[in-house]
Amino acid sequence: MALPSHASTLEKVWHKSYLVICGLIFLFLIAPILIVIPLSFNAEPYFTFTEKMLSFDPTGYSTRWYDLLLTFGMDQPENTRDSSWWADVWANAAWVNAAKNSVIIGFFSTLLATVLGTLAALGLSRPEMPFRRAIMAVLISPMIVPIIITATGLFFFYSMTGLANSYVGVVMAHATLGIPFVIITVTATLVGFDHSLTRAAANLGATPTTTFFKITMPLILPGVISGALFAFVTSFDEVVVVLFVAAHDQQTIPRQMWNGIREQISPAILSVATILVIISILLLTTVEILRRRSERLRGVSPQ
Amino acid sequence: MSDAPADMSLMSPAQDAGRLTTKDGRPLKAALAAAEAQAKRKAFFLVLPLFLFVLITFVAPIGQLLHRSINNPGFTTHTDISSGTKTPIMVNIRDWFDANPAGTPPDEAAYEALAKDLVVLRELKAPGIVGTRINYERSGSRSLFTKTARKAAKLEPPYTEALLDIDEDWGDPQLWSVMRGASSAYTLNFYLAALDLTRDETGEIVSVNENRQVYVKLFTRTLVLSLLITFVCFVLAYPVAHLLATLPLRYSNLLMIFVLLPFWTSLLVRTTSWMVLLQSQGVVNDALVATGTIADDSRIQMMYNQTGTIIAMTHILLPFMILPLYSVMRPINPSYVRAARSLGATSWTAFRRIYFPQTIPGIGAGALLVFILAVGYYITPALVGGADGQLISNLIAFHMTKSLNWSLAAALAALLLGGVLVLYWLYDRLVGIDNLKLG
Numbered sequence: 023m024a025l026p027s028h029a030s031t032l033e034k035v036w037h038k039s040y041l042v043i044c045g046l047i048f049l050f051l052i053a054p055i056l057i058v059i060p061l062s063f064n065a066e067p068y069f070t071f072t073e074k075m076l077s078f079d080p081t082g083y084s085t086r087w088y089d090l091l092l093t094f095g096m097d098q099p100e101n102t103r104d105s106s107w108w109a110d111v112w113a114n115a116a117w118v119n120a121a122k123n124s125v126i127i128g129f130f131s132t133l134l135a136t137v138l139g140t141l142a143a144l145g146l147s148r149p150e151m152p153f154r155r156a157i158m159a160v161l162i163s164p165m166i167v168p169i170i171i172t173a174t175g176l177f178f179f180y181s182m183t184g185l186a187n188s189y190v191g192v193v194m195a196h197a198t199l200g201i202p203f204v205i206i207t208v209t210a211t212l213v214g215f216d217h218s219l220t221r222a223a224a225n226l227g228a229t230p231t232t233t234f235f236k237i238t239m240p241l242i243l244p245g246v247i248s249g250a251l252f253a254f255v256t257s258f259d260e261v262v263v264v265l266f267v268a269a270h271d272q273q274t275i276p277r278q279m280w281n282g283i284r285e286q287i288s289p290a291i292l293s294v295a296t297i298l299v300i301i302s303i304l305l306l307t308t309v310e311i312l313r314r315r316s317e318r319l320r321g322v323s324p325q
Numbered sequence: 326m327s328d329a330p331a332d333m334s335l336m337s338p339a340q341d342a343g344r345l346t347t348k349d350g351r352p353l354k355a356a357l358a359a360a361e362a363q364a365k366r367k368a369f370f371l372v373l374p375l376f377l378f379v380l381i382t383f384v385a386p387i388g389q390l391l392h393r394s395i396n397n398p399g400f401t402t403h404t405d406i407s408s409g410t411k412t413p414i415m416v417n418i419r420d421w422f423d424a425n426p427a428g429t430p431p432d433e434a435a436y437e438a439l440a441k442d443l444v445v446l447r448e449l450k451a452p453g454i455v456g457t458r459i460n461y462e463r464s465g466s467r468s469l470f471t472k473t474a475r476k477a478a479k480l481e482p483p484y485t486e487a488l489l490d491i492d493e494d495w496g497d498p499q500l501w502s503v504m505r506g507a508s509s510a511y512t513l514n515f516y517l518a519a520l521d522l523t524r525d526e527t528g529e530i531v532s533v534n535e536n537r538q539v540y541v542k543l544f545t546r547t548l549v550l551s552l553l554i555t556f557v558c559f560v561l562a563y564p565v566a567h568l569l570a571t572l573p574l575r576y577s578n579l580l581m582i583f584v585l586l587p588f589w590t591s592l593l594v595r596t597t598s599w600m601v602l603l604q605s606q607g608v609v610n611d612a613l614v615a616t617g618t619i620a621d622d623s624r625i626q627m628m629y630n631q632t633g634t635i636i637a638m639t640h641i642l643l644p645f646m647i648l649p650l651y652s653v654m655r656p657i658n659p660s661y662v663r664a665a666r667s668l669g670a671t672s673w674t675a676f677r678r679i680y681f682p683q684t685i686p687g688i689g690a691g692a693l694l695v696f697i698l699a700v701g702y703y704i705t706p707a708l709v710g711g712a713d714g715q716l717i718s719n720l721i722a723f724h725m726t727k728s729l730n731w732s733l734a735a736a737l738a739a740l741l742l743g744g745v746l747v748l749y750w751l752y753d754r755l756v757g758i759d760n761l762k763l764g
Contacts (some may be wrong), residue, residue, distance in 0.1 A: 029428035051584060150364045152368075161375065170721050171738045198378070280593065303589075313455060
């Protein structure tokens with residue numbers, strides 16, 4: 023990227039400004055995500071940096087909004103913080119319950135999406151698959167079709183079939199939304215998959231099941247796990263379908279955030295946002311490590 | 326195997342010396358075909374469970390939505406909520422509509438049929454539901470139905486005068502036109518409404534009153550804003566993707582985090598961040614005031630309007646533009662540009678004639694993807710859009726949750742879906758969904 027020594031002044035100026043522009047765009051990408059982290063420690067209920075915060079005065083910072091996440095919705099938030107207080111948090115705190123629901127729904131929809139999606143990806147990546155393109159287009163479409171249309175359709179369908187207001191309904195809907203991600207990541211891992219390995223296994227007397235679990239599975243596992251993580255994030259972040267088909271008491275984290283933003287936006291939302299940002303950093307790291315591992319396993323070296 | 330003789334199985338390998346056979350005596354061709362068919366079946370059965378699952382949880386609901394957009398039994402069938410029994414309603418007046426062509430002014434027979442039907446409605450406790458159905462297309466009709474149905478049992482002939490006595494709106498030709506439209510459960514009237522069209526007294530399709538035209542305007546706005554966002558995304562993504570593609574891999578992998586982290590961060594978190602930044606008491610305005618760029622009393626309104634929608638959506642969709650551009654730019658051989666330069670091209674000409682044309686596939690892929698995602702956006706406009714930053718999705722949600730005109734919501738959704746599917750088909754043709762990459 024470095025400029026050759028014979029570059030003219032104009033080119034040098036342009037190159038410098040190009041780098042500055044790129045820097046600004048990177049700032050635009052990342053700043054909004056990082057800005058919530060310091061703001062969530064604001065001692066005041068404001069959404070901006072107070073003077074105390076800017077002068078790094080410790081009294082300008084507090085963890086009161088994180089505390090509110092625990093106490094909001096509790097029966098006796100004022101009690102001493104012993105084991106019964108924590109039991110109260112676990113049973114009644116609104117955000118904790120939302121997190122429990124989100125994890126339950128996320129776990130089962132991820133499981134469903136990953137198992138079905140991986141099997142389908144194995145079939146779709148075989149060259150002899152009939153109607154490959156058309157079927158692939160149908161299976162990917164939940165990612166493309168606007169979520170409001172999916173949610174509206176599910177609302178009509180679930181109220182007719184009696185799946186409305188149930189966990190099963192939400193799990194099925196979220197699995198559908200996560201499936202495209204599983205298919206895309208797993209088929210990407212299967213590109214360049216050396217089929218002579220499975221033939222060799224069969225040749226050495228392995229049954230198809232043994233071949234799958236001993237040969238295929240370890241090779242595609244990184245792709246499967248990143249697909250599963252994508253599916254989990256999709257479910258964990260989904261609010262529209264939940265708003266349309268879930269019962270009123272089925273709160274999830276995004277739904278609770280949505281309500282919080284629409285009604286009275288409090289800095290507690292920012293502390294949830296900070297926690298979610300940290301989770302996404304962890305997920306991104308995991309996926310990145312998996313991707314490199316998969317490249318190494320398949321012998322595809324990065325260009 | 327059309328060339329294989331029918332009694333192939335009877336032939337011994339010796340007789341069939343010219344043919345290759347497998348060990349068990351089958352001709353090789355047949356054995357191969359059988360093996361291929363088996364492989365095909367195997368692949369198909371791997372995909373089948375998921376395909377059925379998606380049919381049930383996705384295709385069927387969409388089908389139901391499309392059905393809803395052309396079917397509204399509000400004027401024809403009453404469903405009892407507790408028992409679920411369906412009763413045909415408005416039978417007499419529907420018969421009259423069938424017997425008389427569109428545009429016939431209502432006569433005494435029509436009013437008599439109407440009065441009889443209203444009595445039935447009253448017994449079923451359904452005047453409100455039927456009135457709501459008519460109210461979708463002619464406001465004020467709900468109260469007209471409930472009010473008249475209360476007195477329906479006591480009505481005496483001549484029914485024309487009796488009904489007009491209760492409310493002279495019963496003589497309104499538009500009301501009769503709407504009722505005629507609703508007299509069949511299957512109707513395209515919701516699509517007409519979604520396109521700001523209506524039927525006049527004689528059944529002709531005309532535009533609705535100018536101050537009630539909202540939907541076409543909103544479709545246009547959705548289109549214009551999506552195009553604008555796509556363009557802004559392209560302008561911002563191109564230099565970044567170029568930088569990432571030309572840097573050595575160890576640096577670009579690091580910088581890639583800046584692109585992928587937003588991608589992995591919750592949509593609601595990103596929208597919240599923008600609300601925090603753009604509020605009139607928010608970080609951006611505070612910074613501008615602190616640096617003296619603007620006065621404290623003239624803080625810029627950047628949220629709850631189109632500006633907020635554009636900024637937040639650009640940020641959210643930018644990675645979808647950067648990633649396809651990057652994957653197209655990475656393998657571009659830098660020696661082409663160098664060759665152009667050494668042949669005397671200025672750096673601008675070399676970029677314009679050599680580099681840029683090679684990146685067009687990436688631009689197409691990214692722009693289509695961003696545009697497809699932008700036209701259907703709901704969450705961000707709903708939270709930061711205010712009144713004039715709303716898109717068509719928000720209106721669908723409004724009709725689903727507030728006005729409860731589900732058939733109109735379904736018709737709007739079907740129109741949006743049609744547009745998105747055309748773009749999706751285009752994307753598949755031009756880019757191929759197999760090439761969709763996630764990070």
